[in-house]
Amino acid sequence: MENILEKVEQYWDKRSEGYSEVNVAELNSYKMDVWKELINRHKPVVIGRKLKVLDIGTGPGFFAITMASCGYDVTAVDYTDAMLHKAKQNAGHYQTQINFMQMDAHQLSFEDNSFDLIITRNLTWNLERP
Template sequence: MGELLEKVEKYWDKRADGYCQVNLEELNSFKREAWTNLINEYAPKVTKRKLKVLDIGTGPGFFAIIMASCGYEVTAVDYTETMLQRAKNNAGIYRESITFKRMDAHALGFEDNTFDLIITRNLTWNLERPQEAYREWHRVLAPGGRLLNFDANWYLHVHDAEKRKQYEQDRENTKERNLEDHYVNTNIEAMEEIARNLPLSKEHRPLWDTKEMLQIGFKKIILDTEIGDKVWDEEERVNYGSTPMFMVAGEK
């Protein structure tokens, strides 16, 4: 394991409890239906069998659980063992419907052309070798299958002075609105130090992703740069005003 990957894993291992709580709240809010509808809007259609779904970087299992509730055949992978345990616990009645595996997103232990739909959220920015990961995801996707990647320019502000100002303004806005600041209970210094060394913190996305995916061989790219309007509550919109969530989707 690379030193950087080890640091990322340790960070998320410590964040597991807090992140798990956020996911449980999502499962019990409007977000469950909003995310289910959004993913199903872009998912490929199959007939006479279950849709085969891979959730990469499942964390506490939110995507895996809502996809299993649709009756799909779901596999969920994560690099952090603690997260996988949280996901299994959170799955409840859907636990037996989801195959959980500890796996590195850069090197998936699946056959070529296995999955109809790959979904991932807030993962790519953590990766040491994102191009390699995208190639691997393309490999395990079936022809006509789709990858839906939801992410944001979370740490562009560690390299970009203008983005830093906007990020600081987000912090002020949460205070003025008397909203919880989602960065307060995290180890900001530790994550910013890791982020400085992660390749995607420097890139303007999803432009970077689009170019890479086309080079890898995705036939069709779909972009939505205002995903937060559909799936975020008011508190999240204020917290992340300068880092809007995007979807970059690719069809094989």
């Protein structure tokens, strides 16, 4: 019997192309600017360095690209190869520098307090233990 993580991986591997198209359309619309404004209004203030952002469950990279376009230091993780491939492709179109990593959201390999801001989109319903 498959565990939930395997099911989630299969689901998103199959949906990566279509979901990426939806995200690219959003990146090319007013939605990117709306998210930038909202996040920038509530982000923590850091002095003397770039804001460090972690995007968990990046999918095709909507928030990673949005945050990188603000000039932030962005790390984006996803469990599936297909989504990371799409995210890297999409980031290349926007000429953004993002550190992409394949990782399970339940077992992140970062030290505590490594990031100033953690963001996620459409992740919680995919988690076995949210």
